[in-house]
Amino acid sequence: MANCCAAQFYAASKLCLCICCASLRGVFLLRVTDKIVLSETELQWQFVRASGPGGQNVNKVSTAVELRFDVAHTRRLDSEVKSRLRKLAGHRMSDDGVLVIQARRFRSQSRNRDDALQRLVALLRSAAQPPKLRKATAPSAAAKRKRVEDKKKRARVKSRRARVDELE
Numbered sequence: 001m002a003n004c005c006a007a008q009f010y011a012a013s014k015l016c017l018c019i020c021c022a023s024l025r026g027v028f029l030l031r032v033t034d035k036i037v038l039s040e041t042e043l044q045w046q047f048v049r050a051s052g053p054g055g056q057n058v059n060k061v062s063t064a065v066e067l068r069f070d071v072a073h074t075r076r077l078d079s080e081v082k083s084r085l086r087k088l089a090g091h092r093m094s095d096d097g098v099l100v101i102q103a104r105r106f107r108s109q110s111r112n113r114d115d116a117l118q119r120l121v122a123l124l125r126s127a128a129q130p131p132k133l134r135k136a137t138a139p140s141a142a143a144k145r146k147r148v149e150d151k152k153k154r155a156r157v158k159s160r161r162a163r164v165d166e167l168e
Contacts, residue, residue, distance in 0.1 A: 028040040036124060037076065042069060045065065046065075047064065067113075077124075102116075
């Protein structure tokens with residue numbers, strides 16, 4: 001954060017987004033992780049009228065937010081993160097590789113915009129973390145013995161349910 005000329009923090013939820021002003025061009029950067037930083041030029045915003053609560057405000061103001069991020073053409077994410085993001089995003093990712101996040105939870109446009117940014121950052125952070133590799137383990141000797149004993153016990157219970165011949 002030493003090279004930032006301005007910092008603005010959004011702490012509406014547990015996520016804390018840091019938006020920094022980069023160089024003299026006035027382009028804002030969205031810091032997702034230490035290695036992933038997105039430029040505001042990569043994000044496309046569209047504002048539409050939302051259904052739901054809001055009274056007459058719903059009919060007048062475009063409060064719903066649609067955030068688009070072109071994952072396929074960004075150079076800020078490596079191929080592994082892109083593939084994990086595609087799996088995590090599911091139906092929110094188009095066939096062209098554009099991630100679409102719709103936020104219409106709140107009545108104000110600014111809160112919906114913050115909500116969309118937070119959801120984008122959460123999705124990118126979870127995609128940035130590589131999955132933990134499963135370590136193959138073998139059952140212990142005691143666990144194997146217990147399993148065999150349980151099977152034998154169950155077999156005895158079932159064998160006692162069998163039909164008994166009258167002559168024997």
